[in-house]
Amino acid sequence: MIPRYQKILFAVLLLGSLVMGLVLWQLRERAHQRLIAGQDLAPTSAPEVAPAEPATLMVASDSDGSLLAQLHSLPLPADSGARARAVLAKLLDLYAASDSSHPVPGGGSAVLQVFLLPAPAVAANPHAASPPQEQSQTGPLLAVVNLSGSFAAGHPSGIETEMLTVLSICGTLHANLPRVTEVRFLVDGQPRSTLAGHADLTRTYLTGDAPASQGAQP
């Protein structure tokens, strides 16, 4: 004859075992779900690389103070702002190279952002013939180039060298994005009086300021 308290103890232990088994099974299911979810996040296809396209860079030369158009092939994003940043990054990479005709340290990382906005002349004219939305899609653009503070601090000082940097940036933007007609500069997101003591960064530059020059392959 089994005592009653042993029967109760056996029933409790059996119930506990069943509950623990259930909990264990649920934990296993959750771990399995997490594993499956992780597998879903894993890259299953290679990222699409933008196809290489020809880009015109207005490359400055300190020796004769000129800008020379050079054709380069580089992957360019579809978005206009990212495209502008990519061509300027390439231009500043050329300047940072050891054999540069216009040596400026910093490289492509010096271009923090390029913002494209409707040019003020268009934005300020609400009575224009075409609707504002259409104007913003086809009208002239103002490019705001945000450069890094380290780039400005490390830029060689001088009227010619600073103006060449500014004009080559303006010319390169216009050559690849013809709608860009005006350019303004920020340094670390703030207005700055000059690039490195000479070239005025408070004004709006017209892309027509950049002198025309002959094309060349690098």
Add this chain to the structure above:
Amino acid sequence: MAGAFALIVVSTQPSFAQPAPPAPQARFVVVLDAAHGGDDTGGRLANGELEKTLTLALSVRLRSLLQARGIQVVVTRDADGTVEPDQRAEFANHLQAQACLSLHATESGSGVHLFTSSLAPAASARLAAWKTAQSAWITRSLALAGALNSALQQAGMNVTLGRASLPTIDSMTCPAVAIEIAPDLNAGHPALGGLDDPQYQARVAAAVAAALVEWRAEARQP
């Protein structure tokens, strides 16, 4: 009415009995602006010298040469002090100078760089905007740059002409040119043609002085 007309005609006739006094010689003033100064050191040159020091030395040298040629010279600074760009332009505009030269130095490039304002030429207006006051003087500034270019090239120097946006020049109401001196890479010897070469500085200053003498002669032509 006829009498009044006759009176006017008579009053405008020159007097033969007493010759007219010679027209007073037009005053010719040159403003020399040694760029930077004080806290604004400008660029650091290859020999460790600061741009503000070299521009001041060049200003002193050029002032001596011009005064020796009878030209009235006023400088924006004759010591190492801070002068804001607007103060420099205000100073030059009060003097109504016939030539305003802003002196700079750089290690980039070669020879002498001459810059005029990149503002578009505009007709002279009674009230001019401060930041674009130079636009009415662009034609004269380009002519002054041409005179400087001729004199410097005659002295055997490599000259680069350009347009630039410089706050000081853009606000000046006088023929204004920024002269930026770079090392003369064609000097033929590493020791020659550097910015710290006194002979090179003297050659540049002499050529600029010769150009201003020529500019004065042109300004005095009727």
